[in-house]
Structures are given as structure tokens and as C-alpha cells.
Amino acid sequence: MRHSPARSAFTLIEMMIAIALGLVIIYVAVAGVRTASQTISVANRLSLENSLLRSGYYAAQEQLDFWTNLDDPTRPDAERPLTRITSGHGMPFTSMNALRDAGEWPHQGTVPRFPSSGGFCQIMPRPPETSSADGVAEAHPPASTTGWEEDQGWDPTVSWSPHDPRTWTRANLAEKWIKPEDYACPGVLPPVMFGRYALFAYTGTPGALMPFTIKADTNVAAPADPAAAAAAISVTYTGYPTDTVHHWYYRQAKALSKAMGYAAFCEYLPPNAIYTWYTDSSDQQLTAGGIDRLCVEAGNDFCNGDGGQVSSRGIYRQTYQTSFGYINPLAPSDYNGGTGGTVADADLAWWYYKHFDTDYTAMKPNTNPLATWDGVRELKWFLGHLNFPQRQLVLRPSQWPDVQVSVGRFIKNGRHLAMAKVRRVAPLTGEVIELTWSGLGTTLRGARQQRLRAGGGWARWDNGGATIDPNLDTP
């Protein structure tokens, strides 16, 4: 009987091969699973980060559109510091109505406001073209400016058309702020030698323009003119007719300068505006001709003194060396070595009525140890307090990244900037990456029209005008 030599067991070689194959398979499987696991983890982390970044991006876009980082109209009044009036100065979300009630910008109640259609329309008509091609005489403002010039308070239906003669700056743009003691210095021109332009436009009802004294030039030994040889010629100007004096533009400009802060001042005036007005204001000193020194003197916080210029300017020059911005009221009160903590209304108001160095004067740190001013430090403070970051998720799992969002708004070189930042902080390493862009969004004027005038909340708006709620710009 023969038995089959076949055995049922594996040979050693087979076993070794099988085991080796098995190990390879197990290794590959484990490696694959590990790789897959890691990949999935990374993908999940990326997905989570992307979700958070995307939500941060959308949050920033929402802030660009609705300015909620500066003023949330759904919050109680106590949490809306930018709606208040401090020492006669409004803030970006102070309602025109509140300014009127506080007596800061009274509405001239006796003057009918311009209706949105018919009569005086939004775009003021040009004077009559009786010889125009169509032969139709157009409506025009009366030769006397009494009445339509007297309109005061903010009227959102008026477009400040350049065709409207009320919007024209009628000032001596060569007039400078020169110290009175310098009037008679050799080489210094009399500051109002080109006349008194307050005769043409003035913030109030002009009364007695200040006396002006012209002194003889001490360098000229023997003036032939006997009058010039006298020690001085005092020229008074009182009792003149005032029915042709313009008021509207200067009153609007002056009132706007204290209504919402200087950044808003630049937003509300037309881009071609000249920042100047003649006034008898008692809260600012004047040039010899009567220009409010706020407009022309570097010593205050509206004029930056760039180039030593002490005459009237437009928005580009006012925001070329320095900027005006919208400081986040949640940022700490630590300007120039301050102690931090919650910002007081007075400080907040000051920051909204102050220029900050943002260009060549912020190039180098001030090396003087006694110096209280340092342009570099100011620029960093300014940008940091505009873009004060707010957490996207206040409560979050500890392994989730922290995402912070901010939108900082300011004016530079006449450009109204909204700088959005979304910052991600890694939960374990603390690594920070940042997405920054200058965004397009709503202007302050648009944002104010989004908010109800009283009581908080959002105003309804439709283009038909049927359901427009009273908003912050409604007089």
C-alpha cells in the first residue's frame, strides 16, 4: 500500500513567505490607515479652519456693510457710546435729531425745507437761461439769498449739487493764519490785504466785522503816500447790508465739523469741498479776516500743518500726512501711555476729533527719551485701535483655532479705507496667520441710514420710499 507523500502542512519557506506577506499586508494596512487617519485629521482641521475663516470673512463683510463692530443698534443705549454727544461734539452714530435737540445744530424752523420734488428740487436749478435753445425760462434762486440760504440742519434730500450756488466756497483762499504780532514784520504781507470775504459768506448774520489795522511798511523809509505814512489805518466795517450774504455752505460745514467726528466730516462734505468758513464763532480763534482757525491752523487737531501751509485746504491735503479714523470703542484706553481699561467718553470723543500721523511723520521712532510724541508709536496705536480684533467664537472647544475679525476705517490721501482683517490663532502652537484686505462696503452715511433714529434697531428702507423709517440722518 502506498501512501501519498503529500503533506497537509506548509513548508517552512511557504510559512515564511506567508508570514512575510502577511506582515507586509498588515504594515501597509496600518500605514494606510495611519495615513488615512492623518489625512482625514488634516482635512478635518483644514475644513474646520476654512469654515471658521469663511465665517470670519463673512463676518468682516457684514461689518463692512453694517458697521456693527462700531455700533450695534440692537444693543442697549449704554453699550452704544458712538451715539452720544460729549462736550458739544457728536459721534459717528449721533442722530441729527439729537444734535438739534442739544442745540448743536438747530433746524431753522421758519424756513421751509426743500421738498424732494417740485419747486426747489434736489438738484438746484441753474439761474434762468432766457436765451436757452428751448426758449423756456427755468426756475432759479432769487437774487436775494434771504430764505433759501437760511435753511439749517441736515437735510438728507439735498444733494449738494455743484450747480447749486449755495455750495460754492466763497473765501479768500490765499488768506493765512498769521500771528497778529507778525503783521508789521518786514516781508510779511497783511493777512487781509485782499479784502474781507466774510462779506460774501458767513456762518451767522454778519454784524460788525472786526476792525482791521493796516500798518505802514517800516522798511520803506519815505512813502510818498501820506496815508500810508501814518502809523496805521484802522478800517472798520459795520452797518452794511446783509441781504446778499450767503450762509448755507458755511453753516453746514461748521455744524458738520462738530456733528460726528472729523472722519465723518470728511465723508459728509463733497469730495471737492474746501474746508473753510468765515465765522464769528467764539469757541475758536479766527484769522484776521474771520476764517475759523480750525480750518487753517496746524495747532489744532483738524489741520495737520503739512508743508507749513496755514491756509484753507481740501480733503487730500488734510489727510495726506495724517488720517482721521473710527477708533473701536471696545479698544483699550491706552493712548500715549494710558492705563488701559474701558475708554471714557471724553477720550473717545477726543480720538474722533484728532488726526493721527500715518505718513512720513510716522517713519522713525522719536529717539528723544523725554518726547511725548512719537509718530511710529502713534501709527501703530492708531491702526491697532481701528482694527481692534473681536473673537468670532467666544466659546469654542479648546482644540479649535481662535478666529478674530476686525474692520478698521480711516481716511488717507482722500481715500476712505475699510481695512478688514481675519486672524487665525492655532490652538496648540499659537501660530498666527492673517488675511488682510481693503474692502468695499457701506459708507458712514449709508450705515447711519440703516439705523433707527430713536429706540435702537434697524430702520426699514425701500427704494420707493413708502416704508422709510426715521433714521439717524432724518432731521
Place this chain on the structure above:
Amino acid sequence: MTHPRHIAAFTLFEVALSLGLVAFGVVSVLMLLPAGLKAQQLSRFQILAAAKAEEMVEAFVAAPNGNPALDTEGMTLYDVALAHRAETWDLESRLSSHRFGLMPLPVELARRLDSDGDEIKDILDQGGYVYYSQPLASTNTEEQGQAVAPPNEAQRLIIGISGFAQQNCMHSLQLKNWPYHTPMPSPPLHTFHMADLWLPQRDYTQSSYWNYNVWPWPDYEYQSGPDWRNKVECWCMPWETAPGNGDPDIQKVYDWPDENNVHCGYFPYACGRLWDWPSGDHVFNATQLVPPSQPGQPVSAAALLGDYPSRPGVLRYVAATLWYAQRKGFGPSALATVDDPHRPFTSADERERWKEVQAFRFLAHAATCLTSWYSFSAPSEDDDLQRGVRIPVVNLAGLPSPSDMRITHQLITYYHERATWLVNQFASSYPYDWAVPRPLNRVTMMDYPLLQSDIFTPPLPEGLPANPLYGADWNRFIGRPVDDHPHNWRVLSPEPVRNVGVSQTYPASPINPTMRDNGYEPTSQFGDISHFNLTEPFEAAERCRQIVMWVVDWQSYEDFETLPSAPVDASKYPIAGPRSGWHENNDKPVTSIVHSFDARMVDLEFRDEQMWTYRNPEKTIMFWTGNPSGTVVDPRTLPTGTDVTPYMVLNDNGTGDWTNEYPDKGPSLEARKVFNGLYGADRNFNRKLDRGPVPKSVRMRATTITRLNFYDPRVQAILR
């Protein structure tokens, strides 16, 4: 008997097949994982791309492009940088600057990048650039003072513009940067001017009197020493009265000697004649006064009349403006009584309306000056403005000014209102009549003419002998060889420019605005008016371009910060105008200086905040070799991780003299190396020299993230 046992197992083939299927499945699943990862990465960069695209649009439409330190006028169409590509109104030209968010990727690095359809290669082959995102916020603020920002992932995006720039409006006319703005009402426009040869010759003869003067710097602007600004802008040039501006009567309003050699007009009233420059030393000194028409003669009492603002001076100024108004057809009957200031222009002929504007403009300004010298009511004096101030008659060029004129307060306010209305109406109605400067009080878009290049007419060869005033010597001043005749497209406007006049900078250079229909005037700088199409409608396909964004980790290259900048477009050289080189002759006017390209490269102050469109777009972050300690080091040789702040150009060289000492300024070879970014740049702005792990021999693939259609606007405009 035994039987072979039947083993019911898989065959080797079956096992192999099964394993193969399992392996396929596992591999397929594993392959999905990186795809998912890639999808997430793509998603990340799509967020970044959306933000970057929004920024590009915002910067393009909202950022002003003012470069106030740059010369804006030349003697020829070619000679002013403002007319070059750096100022064209297309997306790349506008944004490729260190203040607006895009910087060209070094070309050597860009050529290592592959992309779908070789799109990057095609752009580079056509002479274009691909760009990376500026490492810090493009807010126009001072980069040097900004905090070091965290890493910006958007820097991995690279950006290309697909499609060619189309012809859009010109920034301005190179020969004359119209509009000129001046406050209204005002005297004839007068400006600072360099002490150079481009002014017309002075002429002291009464029949064609024309003069310019040393500017009387008031104390406020005298603060840096008596010669500080005199070295640069020392002369007061009455541009509006310059010969060639077409209205010789204006000179009488500005400054004109009467038959007794007493000067009348604005300048003698406002500044007097004390600031003439008889001795050439710029010094204000009454004892040196010499009436220009009597050189060497002692000071006379008559000459001193009007040497300082005075009542007689202002009366002569008013008289001169009345004289002018009469010459323009507005005599006492039109000026002695108050009328409706808003009435239409008096002349039915549109070509004559500028005369009324000018007449009331000058008269209103002069008459208002009376309010500084006369009270409204002063019964004890001979004159006041309630009763009227009597204006004496002056004889100018043999013609008397109106007699029996009394200027009252009511007339002054009427003149002002009338002048203001007239000039605004004129500016809004006649953008191509340049007889009157535009009102600074109310700048509008109507002040700006629509101009474009005529690319269908043979360009204007700008040969050197074209200007008869300077003849064959012209090349000395414009910095070109005699045989170098650059050609430039002629200019188009929708209608011929009326009263084109002369420029403020080069009033001796003629401008010929003649435009023909279906043809051109060979000597005119303007072309064929039938070619004007700036305002015509267009099809989308004609002008659509695309922003293409890719992602690639280009900062992994070992040399991403040590590679030189992309070649700087020649249009970004901030050359000065072809002036005569006051700086080359000890700050004195010169007559024989060859004004070379090198000299023109140092004429301008390289102030960053005034000239950001010009210079290398990577200027702020690029390296140079010096530092404040004086050590000269090639920053490319520094160890990885070195603090490179001392080697960055930023906005100065650390010496403290930020007005004049930029390391990329000047004609030296070293300055040009810096200007062209040959030493590399801190392209992630972390103030450290970085080198990535990837050798430069490795090619990378750029993955397309997004494509966005856009149009360049045809006309310049800033959105609010």
C-alpha cells in the same frame, strides 16, 4: 486505496485577483484622501482670492493716484513721465506699486512655474509680469512705521492679467496739465517757477512789457534760511500774462507801468516791486530797488509808489481791472450799476464769453481789496464804500481807464456774485475753451477734458529743431542725443481746444491744437478728430480682461528673497522735466548745462508719499548694501535669518535726511542697482533674510484658483 484529497480552496489566480481588487479599492480610497485635502486647500485659497480680488477692485476705484512730486508737463509729448505707461488707466499700471497691493514676481522665479496651458509662460513671453500680493496692508500708510504683521497666506497667491490693456483716456495733456485751478475771483494766475530758461524773455518796453519777479517769501516760509526755497522755486512767473497766451491785455491787470512809470495792477499792489532781482542775490533790500526800465538809476519816489500794499496801490489795481473790463467790452455803463448777477452771458457768441468771465473775475478780486482800506461808513473821510470809493483814471498803453467810477459795497458784492456765477457757468459749459482757469472753489469733472491718443495717425516726430527758441541746443536740456527723435502718438479731444495758450512750466514752447477731420496737421501735436472714440459704446468682447489667480508655494524657493526684482518698467523712472539744471550750477540759473538723463534722475525729491507710482514697485521692501553703521554688505550673502532691517530701502537710508538721500536715487551705478532691485527684497516683510528648502532647479506647478472678468474704465474716476 487512497484518493487524492480534493482541496476546496481558492486558486492562486483567484487569490491574486481578490488581492488586486482589494488593493485597487484601498488605493482608490487612499487616493480620495489627498483629493479631499486638496479640495480643502483649494477652498482656503478661494477665500483668500476673493478677498484679494475685492482689494484690487477697491484700490483701483477708490485710491487717488496723486504723485505730486512728479513733473506734469514737458516741452514735447514724450518728455514727461506722466504720459508714460506708469500712469495709464489700467489695472496693472494702477496697482503695481508698493502702496496698492501688487508687486511683480521676480521673472527668474516666475519662469520656474508651470500652469495650465502655459498661461504664466505666455504672459512672461509677451513681456508681462505675474504678481504677488504685497506682504503688508496696502493702505497708503507709512510702511516703515507699521508693526510686523503675521504671515499672510495670501502671499502664496500669484496673480496674472490675461488679455491686453485697451486704449483709455489720457491722464492729461503732456504739454499742458490742464485744468489749471485758481481761486475765483482772483488776479491773473501766477506761480512759482524754477530759475530756468524756459521763461520767455523779459521785456521792459511799454508796448510789450512782461516781467517776472523773485517771490517775496513771507516769514512763515522763510523758516529754513533765506535761500532755502529760493534755490528751488525762486521766481514768481505770471503765467496767465505770458506772451503766447493770447490776451495781451491781461498784463495790464497784473503789472503795467503807466506813463509816469508808476506800476499798476495786482503785483505792485500785493507784492510791490521790492522783490525784483536787480542784483541777483535774492535778498530783500529796498535800497537795491531799481525800476526795471531804468537799470542803474537810484530809487525814485515814483517807483516806490506801490512798493507795499497801500491805498494808492489798491486804487491802481482796481483801475487796471476797470481798464481791462472796458477793453473786453464792459465799460462804465455795464459796471456802474447793480444788475442780476445770475443773468446769462452777455455775448451771444460762445467764443467771446471768456472775456466777460475774465473781466468780472479780475474786477471782483480787485474791488474786494478795497474793503481792507476803506470802511463801509466813514463820513469824516473823503471816501467810504457806502458812498463809493472814487477810482482814479490810469493810462495804460496809451489808453485811459474808465473815469468817474465809484465802487460801492453793493457793487463789490455784485461783482463777486457775478464773477462766481460766470466762472462756474463757463467751466461747466466749455471744457475745451481754455481761456480761463478753473475755479478751485468748486472742482468738478467738467474741468477735465477728455483726451486720448490717436493711434491711427502717424506719430509726431519730435525732432530737436522744432522749438525755434532753443534751436539745435535743445537736446542739451532734454537729455537726449541730437539724432534721437522719439515719436509719440498725437493727442485727440472730442472737439478742438479753443484758446489753448501756453503751459506754466514751458511758456516759451508753442502748442498747436489744430485738428483736422480725416487728416492731420503735420506740425500739430493733435491728430485726426474723426478718430476720437473714447465715448463710443463697445462690445464686451472688445475690452474684457481677466484676473487669473494661481496658488503656488513660491516662497519655498531657496532664493525667493535674493533674486532681483522683475525688470522695472522704464516708465517708472521718476525723471524730472527737461529743465536747465539749477542744481548743477551752484543753484544759479544756467545757460550752458547739458541736462542729461542722469541729472534728471536727481532733480526730484524721492519722497515716497509723493511719488509712489514711480520707482521700483518693490521699493519699500527691497534691499540695498549700506546701513546706518556704514558697513557695506551685500545682503544676499547674509546668513539665513539675519535681521535685514538695516538693509531695506523702506523710505529712507537711516541717515535721517529723508528728503534727499534715498539709496535708489541718483545716476551712480550703485543707485541704479538699488533702483532695479538687484539685491533682492524682503518679500514676506518679516524683516529677516529667508531661504526656502526648494532648490532653484526644481519646477513648481501653479494651480489655478479663480478667473475673474473685468474692464478697465475708459475714463479716470474715483468712486465714493
